[in-house]
Amino acid sequence: MDSKEYILGRFRRNVGKKYDMPDLGSIAGITYPDPLVQFINITQTNGSNLFELKPGDDINKLIMECYPDAKTIASSLPEIRIANRNPETVASARDLDGTDVGVVRAELGVAENGCMWVPQQCKEKVVDFISENLVILLPRDSIVNNMHEAYRKIKFNSYNFGTFIAGASKTADIAQVLVVGAQAARSCTIFLV
Amino acid sequence: MSTSHSRLADKFLENDKYAQWHDNTFWGVRQKRDRMADEVPEWEQLRQMASDIKRHTITHLDRYLEQFEANAVKNGAIVHWAKDADEFNSIIYGILREHDVKKLVKSKSMLTEECEMNPYLEAHGVEVVETDLGERIIQLNDQKPSHIVMPAIHLDHHEVGQLFENKLGSEKDNHDPTYLTYQARLSLRHEFLTADAGLTGANFGVAATGDIVVCTNEGNADMATSVPPLHIAVMGLEKVIPDYDSLAVFHRLLARSATGQPTTVYTSHFRTNRPTARKMHIVLLDNGRTEWIANPQHWETLKCIRCGSCMNTCPVYRLSGGYSYSYFIPGPLGINLGMLRDPQAHSGNVSACTLCLSCQNTCPVKVNLGDQVYQWRQQLDEFGTANKQKKFICKGMDAVFTRPKVYNMATDNAHLANHIPSFIMECGLNPWAKGHKMMKFPKKPFHKLFKDLEKDEDGK
Numbered sequence: 242m243d244s245k246e247y248i249l250g251r252f253r254r255n256v257g258k259k260y261d262m263p264d265l266g267s268i269a270g271i272t273y274p275d276p277l278v279q280f281i282n283i284t285q286t287n288g289s290n291l292f293e294l295k296p297g298d299d300i301n302k303l304i305m306e307c308y309p310d311a312k313t314i315a316s317s318l319p320e321i322r323i324a325n326r327n328p329e330t331v332a333s334a335r336d337l338d339g340t341d342v343g344v345v346r347a348e349l350g351v352a353e354n355g356c357m358w359v360p361q362q363c364k365e366k367v368v369d370f371i372s373e374n375l376v377i378l379l380p381r382d383s384i385v386n387n388m389h390e391a392y393r394k395i396k397f398n399s400y401n402f403g404t405f406i407a408g409a410s411k412t413a414d415i416a417q418v419l420v421v422g423a424q425a426a427r428s429c430t431i432f433l434v
Numbered sequence: 435m436s437t438s439h440s441r442l443a444d445k446f447l448e449n450d451k452y453a454q455w456h457d458n459t460f461w462g463v464r465q466k467r468d469r470m471a472d473e474v475p476e477w478e479q480l481r482q483m484a485s486d487i488k489r490h491t492i493t494h495l496d497r498y499l500e501q502f503e504a505n506a507v508k509n510g511a512i513v514h515w516a517k518d519a520d521e522f523n524s525i526i527y528g529i530l531r532e533h534d535v536k537k538l539v540k541s542k543s544m545l546t547e548e549c550e551m552n553p554y555l556e557a558h559g560v561e562v563v564e565t566d567l568g569e570r571i572i573q574l575n576d577q578k579p580s581h582i583v584m585p586a587i588h589l590d591h592h593e594v595g596q597l598f599e600n601k602l603g604s605e606k607d608n609h610d611p612t613y614l615t616y617q618a619r620l621s622l623r624h625e626f627l628t629a630d631a632g633l634t635g636a637n638f639g640v641a642a643t644g645d646i647v648v649c650t651n652e653g654n655a656d657m658a659t660s661v662p663p664l665h666i667a668v669m670g671l672e673k674v675i676p677d678y679d680s681l682a683v684f685h686r687l688l689a690r691s692a693t694g695q696p697t698t699v700y701t702s703h704f705r706t707n708r709p710t711a712r713k714m715h716i717v718l719l720d721n722g723r724t725e726w727i728a729n730p731q732h733w734e735t736l737k738c739i740r741c742g743s744c745m746n747t748c749p750v751y752r753l754s755g756g757y758s759y760s761y762f763i764p765g766p767l768g769i770n771l772g773m774l775r776d777p778q779a780h781s782g783n784v785s786a787c788t789l790c791l792s793c794q795n796t797c798p799v800k801v802n803l804g805d806q807v808y809q810w811r812q813q814l815d816e817f818g819t820a821n822k823q824k825k826f827i828c829k830g831m832d833a834v835f836t837r838p839k840v841y842n843m844a845t846d847n848a849h850l851a852n853h854i855p856s857f858i859m860e861c862g863l864n865p866w867a868k869g870h871k872m873m874k875f876p877k878k879p880f881h882k883l884f885k886d887l888e889k890d891e892d893g894k
């Protein structure tokens with residue numbers, strides 16, 4: 242008998258009383274008078290920078306103003322003309338090491354916790370993580386109240402990978418002192434577009 | 435007679451400055467958790483839902499696991515089933531050998547601790563590199579985790595600094611946590627870039643979609659799966675949940691309960707390999723879980739989502755540290771899991787509980803941890819490990835508590851015990867005196883105070 246049969250058989254013999262699934266529709270998920278305002282506030286608590294793009298603003302110029310020393314900029318987004326590395330065409334994920342700024346697009350933001358849904362959008366998703374500084378472009382009309390709403394809305398594409406990102410990577414593993422910049426991005430800047 | 439836990443706790447308490455820091459640190463995390471919970475008006479409803487979803491899923495595991503497997507395979511992953519730790523380790527090694535893997539980077543996984551996978555792989559010539567900072571620190575220090583979420587909490591920054599001087603060549607005497615974290619980042623970056631495979635645990639497996647969901651703050655699970663050409667995800671059977679609506683409930687509870695953050699920085703959903711990598715493997719582990727389900731008093735331990743908040747809030751954990759427990763998971767959760775795993779070996783932990791029940795009042799999925807510890811205590815005789823002196827006194831208490839007249843008489847006169855010289859109450863013959871200060875009995879017992887208050891109210 243293979244292990245799967247063995248495990249499922251043992252489970253079926255051993256399980257006692259069975260419980261019904263609760264009605265999740267009855268959850269009163271938190272809502273905000275203005276989810277965008279809440280999103281902006283929580284983003285600041287999460288330690289990210291946030292700018293609202295105004296009509297006529299050039300995103301390329303704004304990114305360079307935020308990161309004036311950046312030399313290598315990776316993005317597969319067509320509007321990012323300052324990019325000099327393309328995660329879509331690099332030979333290997335390793336080639337994106339040493340990226341100063343990575344620019345990616347998020348599809349949805351969550352007001353309760355600052356999560357942004359970033360589905361994979363090019364061949365090497367490592368750009369989301371390996372870049373020293375991460376810039377996220379987020380549509381301002383995409384903010385939902387809470388994770389219940391978010392999980393009903395997010396979409397996958399054929400890459401079949403997506404991640405919620407809520408700021409720069411962090412750790413407190415040394416003596417519980419919070420340090421921003423663990424294994425992935427060391428800073429995060431959000432542009433509401 | 436003392437238990438294995440109380441003996442090790444004594445050692446922990448010898449360094450009282452550190453013990454106090456440990457206590458305060460975890461109480462601070464507990465307070466952060468409370469602030470987070472207070473911000474969510476539907477918090478208690480979420481906890482109840484989470485408990486109910488888990489009760490349902492765990493008692494229908496066969497259905498959900500088969501659904502999960504079917505969807506994962508449809509997405510392009512390869513699914514393996516392991517009935518125990520030996521099979522788990524040999525499956526993992528088999529995959530690594532097939533792909534000629536010399537170096538494996540991994541994110542934090544309690545499952546691989548449970549199976550002692552690292553030493554097994556190392557014995558077979560595979561280099562294993564932990565990439566969660568805390569896990570990496572204790573790996574370099576040749577230690578085991580002392581907490582499931584903060585594995586290196588037993589070391590201070592000087593100890594980590596000296597370790598990094600020796601192992602990573604960091605600057606002498608620079609023990610600043612920011613500097614040390616950066617040194618680890620540089621060294622781990624090199625490991626990510628040179629590894630042949632990445633292994634992650636799974637916080638959740640979603641049956642309806644076949645997702646493996648991994649939550650981290652450091653982004654290490656993402657680095658480990660975005661650079662090397664092979665991803666293996668490992669998951670205990672009980673981590674499967676029905677769908678995204680359920681996932682939303684657990685996601686909202688997990689980070690708030692664990693570290694008092696509204697979310698972890700990364701919540702990654704893996705359905706298949708990236709286009710430039712080989713097929714993704716998922717290994718499902720039983721290792722006792724389908725036996726534990728048969729235990730009517732203890733099966734609900736399987737609801738656990740490994741947030742660690744029962745440890746943070748536990749007064750005994752806070753004042754005795756992770757290494758005082760004989761099982762690799764400490765605190766209220768570890769007491770219970772250890773007893774399910776091997777009661778002979780781990781009954782020495784059952785004493786590590788004041789029955790304050792703070793654990794089950796904070797647990798996001800309402801595991802009745804303290805009640806379970808109480809129930810284990812009733813069975814200690816079977817394992818031949820009950821403390822005979824304490825048992826004698828317990829019998830006496832039982833007689834008092836179950837007969838109201840005797841109880842009332844005893845409490846009315848209890849304040850007289852205040853006059854018994856403490857050397858009698860705290861002498862070696864009274865086993866509770868060790869680790870417990872005799873409490874002061876009030877002149878008026880509580881039920882009398884309450885009655886008097888009622889009278890006052892009526893009189894108004």
Ligand code: SF4
Nearest residue numbers: 738739741742744797
């Ligand atoms: S038992 Fe509850 S509180 Fe403890 S780790 Fe598990 S989910 Fe968290």
